[in-house]
Amino acid sequence: MISQSQDFEFELQSRQCRARAGIFHTPHGDIPTPIFAPVGTQATVKALTPAQLLEVDARLILSNTYHLYLRPGDQLIAELGGLHRFMNWSRPILTDSGGFQVFSLANNRKIDENGVTFRSHIDGSLHYLTPEKSIEIQQNLGADIIMAFDECADPYNLEYNRLALQRTHRWAERSLAAKTRPDQALFGIVQGGIFPELRLESAEFLRSLNFSGYAVGGLSVGETKDEMHKVLEAVDPILPESKPRYLMGVGTPLDLINGIQRGIDLFDCVLPTRLARHNSVFTRSGRLNLVNAGFSRDPLPIDENCQCYTCRNFSRAYLRHLIQAHEILSSTLLSIHNIFILLEIAREARQAILDGSFDTYANQFLNEYHPINEEE
């Protein structure tokens, strides 16, 4: 029997063309959408305290089932009161299904109809992940939003995507059937690589099941931006208006605007914190690498108009000094900025959609923004 979760109403407040503004209600509070979710892979958003995440007003964070299952273990986290309490985060959490990580293990995993056998990247131990096991782990962790177990195929391989899609659909039904906790919302994941016809088929099939929300998975794995956009445009009219849509693993400033323009409500990505640890920051006009010697005496903040803690208090010269001196604080301060700017863009986009000015906002943003490479 499919569990119903009345806690998880999605309130669509406004729509401008495809762009949507809404509120997703969860047991740990409301999530205003569009929203960006910082990633806390191992039950911590790298280099940040929960207090710092509250200060940037993060409303939802993501954590990884694969990593937490292996270390410290989902049962240990359940014993200690669940993931919210374990990591001291009282706002909503989303956990992925573990599928993406397991499929990334390449030579260290074997797929069968029932699930995936894989070796731990930590100690080489053998594990078997199935839809039922993934849901069990996610129920132990206790996130507000949990994900169906899916198969992530090479986005360009049509034959493999056809096969993988059928299995992903069977696994979606099994994930739904395995779920017992009423205080968690289960999202289905649309797959199908870069092939719009497969994406349509997947969105239609999943719509027929009673998920609390829908993710678009298997993107941001090497395809072009144009291919990604075509997929989003294909699934937008199929997915139900009354459920949130989540674009997995995507999150540069440009991706946010492009995704929101195509009907996406939730985003997550490791990029803001990973770039921070590699000395790189987002600004409204593109990316800066603060290692650049040109910043060594620069008294300006990363972005003069940014209101984050880092930009209100520290010069580029100081940040560059921290980087040169290999100080941990650079990761913290750059992560604060990179997460803040993505949250701020989502907040601005949301307000613009509510005001009916999103087109103007998006055009202005895109005009000012100069990505430095394909990844941007």
Next chain:
Amino acid sequence: MISQSQDFEFELQSRQCRARAGIFHTPHGDIPTPIFAPVGTQATVKALTPAQLLEVDARLILSNTYHLYLRPGDQLIAELGGLHRFMNWSRPILTDSGGFQVFSLANNRKIDENGVTFRSHIDGSLHYLTPEKSIEIQQNLGADIIMAFDECADPYNLEYNRLALQRTHRWAERSLAAKTRPDQALFGIVQGGIFPELRLESAEFLRSLNFSGYAVGGLSVGETKDEMHKVLEAVDPILPESKPRYLMGVGTPLDLINGIQRGIDLFDCVLPTRLARHNSVFTRSGRLNLVNAGFSRDPLPIDENCQCYTCRNFSRAYLRHLIQAHEILSSTLLSIHNIFILLEIAREARQAILDGSFDTYANQFLNEYHPINEEE
């Protein structure tokens, strides 16, 4: 001519036996004493933001002249408005003279009467540090409290200490003569190894010069606790009551109590942050290493009675998980706790001195505390 600094009045509020409670007034605010100063070697207390230092109510931090001179350079910091502004710390700062670091370079330095030639640990470049140069650098940095340039000798070598002491005294006079900024307090440094008679001589000589405060240097470098205590007891009656006394490089909970009992007002040490990065924490009953597997399912905080951010919000199990997962956040959370407990002990000791109950407080503290090794 010796500069007078009227900003730097030391108000002795209470004395119980040798223990003192006071207030040291500086241009960046009052320092209640006894006090512990966290160390921010490279213009950052490792793994902490200034906001986190304010939250533990740090009143004074230390930064290192040697490191900042080499990188990013004292002139660069001066151009950017001085060290307070550079690192965004508006409360008092103390800089050391660079002497200790230079003398620690062992084979990479050569001493003459005028100063010390040394090679940078960063790029091997050659530098020459003199009392005048040290004061010039410290004036560029702009800390509230600056230190005379001194020679740190092997504490057990009597002959070398006799020679080094005379040079340290000549350098003390030159440091005073070189100082021109009226908004900085210059402290003299008592040397003399483990030899009480040399320490007495040094304290008497320096007392005759008009320093704003007096440090006891060359300790915590391998001598026993008993030897350290004898030195403190020797200099206590010589140093003027009306000036603050600073025990350099010393700072475990036990050292604080023992130092306060012997008339010390200021302490600094890298230990709380260094231990944190090695997974070790201070508690009221000794030190814990959180790597211990016994903590893996432990729902308690580091110290149930501690009111720091870490203890109010995180279990030992979570902290151990962060350590096992090599997450930066463990350094941050453990540093917050270790600094907080030292600041808290200094606050408690101060209150006890003001209340006339310091003896009881110190005895109770020493009874409950179980150091795990000589270093503790």
